[in-house]
Amino acid sequence: MKNIALLGATGSIGEQTIDVIRQHKTKFKLFALAFGTNVEKAVPIIREFNPAIVVAGSEQAQREVKEATGHRTILIGEDGMEAASTAAEVDVVVNAVMGSVGLPSTLAAIRSGKTIAIANKETLVTAGHIVMAEAKKHRTPLIPVDSEHSAIFQALNGERVEDVRRLIITASGGSFRDNSREELQGVTVKDALNHPNWSMGAKITIDSASMMNKGLEVIEAHWLFDMPYDKIHVLQHRESVIHSLVEFKDKSVMAQLGTPDMRVPIQYALTYPERLDFEDTKSLELEELSKLHFQKMDMERFRCLKLAFDAGRAGGSMPTVLNAANEQAVAMFLKEEISFLEIESLVEKSLEEHNNVSNPSLSDIMEIDKETRNRVKRYVR
Ligand code: NDP
Numbered sequence: 001m002k003n004i005a006l007l008g009a010t011g012s013i014g015e016q017t018i019d020v021i022r023q024h025k026t027k028f029k030l031f032a033l034a035f036g037t038n039v040e041k042a043v044p045i046i047r048e049f050n051p052a053i054v055v056a057g058s059e060q061a062q063r064e065v066k067e068a069t070g071h072r073t074i075l076i077g078e079d080g081m082e083a084a085s086t087a088a089e090v091d092v093v094v095n096a097v098m099g100s101v102g103l104p105s106t107l108a109a110i111r112s113g114k115t116i117a118i119a120n121k122e123t124l125v126t127a128g129h130i131v132m133a134e135a136k137k138h139r140t141p142l143i144p145v146d147s148e149h150s151a152i153f154q155a156l157n158g159e160r161v162e163d164v165r166r167l168i169i170t171a172s173g174g175s176f177r178d179n180s181r182e183e184l185q186g187v188t189v190k191d192a193l194n195h196p197n198w199s200m201g202a203k204i205t206i207d208s209a210s211m212m213n214k215g216l217e218v219i220e221a222h223w224l225f226d227m228p229y230d231k232i233h234v235l236q237h238r239e240s241v242i243h244s245l246v247e248f249k250d251k252s253v254m255a256q257l258g259t260p261d262m263r264v265p266i267q268y269a270l271t272y273p274e275r276l277d278f279e280d281t282k283s284l285e286l287e288e289l290s291k292l293h294f295q296k297m298d299m300e301r302f303r304c305l306k307l308a309f310d311a312g313r314a315g316g317s318m319p320t321v322l323n324a325a326n327e328q329a330v331a332m333f334l335k336e337e338i339s340f341l342e343i344e345s346l347v348e349k350s351l352e353e354h355n356n357v358s359n360p361s362l363s364d365i366m367e368i369d370k371e372t373r374n375r376v377k378r379y380v381r
């Protein structure tokens with residue numbers, strides 16, 4: 001029996017993680033859960049699983065959950081998430097919160113030697129050098145949940161990193177893959193939230209439409225697999241059936257395929273190195289698909305991808321700025337305060353005006369993150 005601490009239980013990955021736990025009740029126990037403010041979603045989960053620790057994102061959410069469930073151990077905020085992630089009983093921490101808020105609790109969990117199933121890519125983008133150094137130091141396994149990284153992780157099973165020629169990350173193209181740049185001028189939030197292959201949280205769906213999600217994933221792959229940027233390629237593949245590929249020195253290519261269902265990589269992160277049955281997901285019947293499509297990525301059309309590669313290569317605090325500016329801009333787009341194309345121009349301007357700090361400390365990162373968000377708000381005003 002593995003005890004799980006689930007951060008971001010009320011989100012898209014959170015709900016799907018709960019579904020995996022529900023299907024394997026003799027293997028996994030939801031020991032702790034953290035959520036932000038969605039009390040309506042949190043309450044039934046707490047009633048169903050009665051976790052030992054509940055963490056709410058605000059005092060109001062804490063009060064409301066307490067009234068509804070009578071739960072006795074409801075903690076709050078960042079300190080609460082740290083306590084949940086480091087509790088002695090916990091075996092695996094699933095980090096499925098949205099944004100760089102997940103950083104301190106991820107570091108705390110790493111230091112206490114928990115296995116980390118990491119969905120939260122922003123943590124790796126903003127502070128990859130610190131997270132990976134700590135994971136190495138404490139010999140903490142970091143198992144990817146993101147489907148592309150899970151695919152690469154599986155393709156690399158038993159291989160040597162030095163034998164890799166390149167990683168090929170596939171990209172569905174998001175909601176606007178068939179639109180020209182001109183056609184992106186007046187797109188609405190509703191258009192952007194309409195992803196062709198995956199149902200996900202709002203922020204990552206917007207990131208998929210702008211291709212920033214792929215950019216964040218390139219940086220995520222750089223850190224997770226210790227791979228230079230020149231060896232990371234992105235390939236447009238509209239069906240999301242090949243989740244990613246690895247090419248080795250001898251030009252042999254390993255790919256991982258499956259119907260698009262995030263519960264598969266989530267479950268694998270929880271069971272690795274073993275696998276469990278998964279009755280509830282569909283088998284991949286290639287004859288029903290008959291065709292798969294591939295296309296070279298257009299870096300001019302998808303400018304955010306280029307910005308991410310540039311920020312990743314520049315290193316230092318540039319990825320922190322990329323991520324913070326993007327989080328702030330996407331939040332403003334979702335509130336209809338800026339247009340879709342302004343997301344990339346705000347990120348670009350933030351990067352241009354930032355003086356890169358090499359090897360930033362955790363406090364530098366926190367400071368730069370805050371400063372960047374404020375700067376984006378000022379640009380808009
Ligand atoms: P959602 O927006 O659906 O969920 C985010 C979760 O984080 C919610 O439970 C939310 O709580 C919680 N949260 C947000 N802010 C805070 C905070 N300050 N304190 C505590 N909890 C907080 O996001 P997704 O599930 O889509 O994505 C989560 C992460 O996984 C992201 O990093 C994303 O890039 C990554 N990912 C997601 C995929 C997907 O299919 N959805 C695929 C691959 C990666 P509440 O709603 O209660 O406020």
Ligand code: MG
Pocket residue numbers: 146147148217
């Ligand atoms: Mg992904």
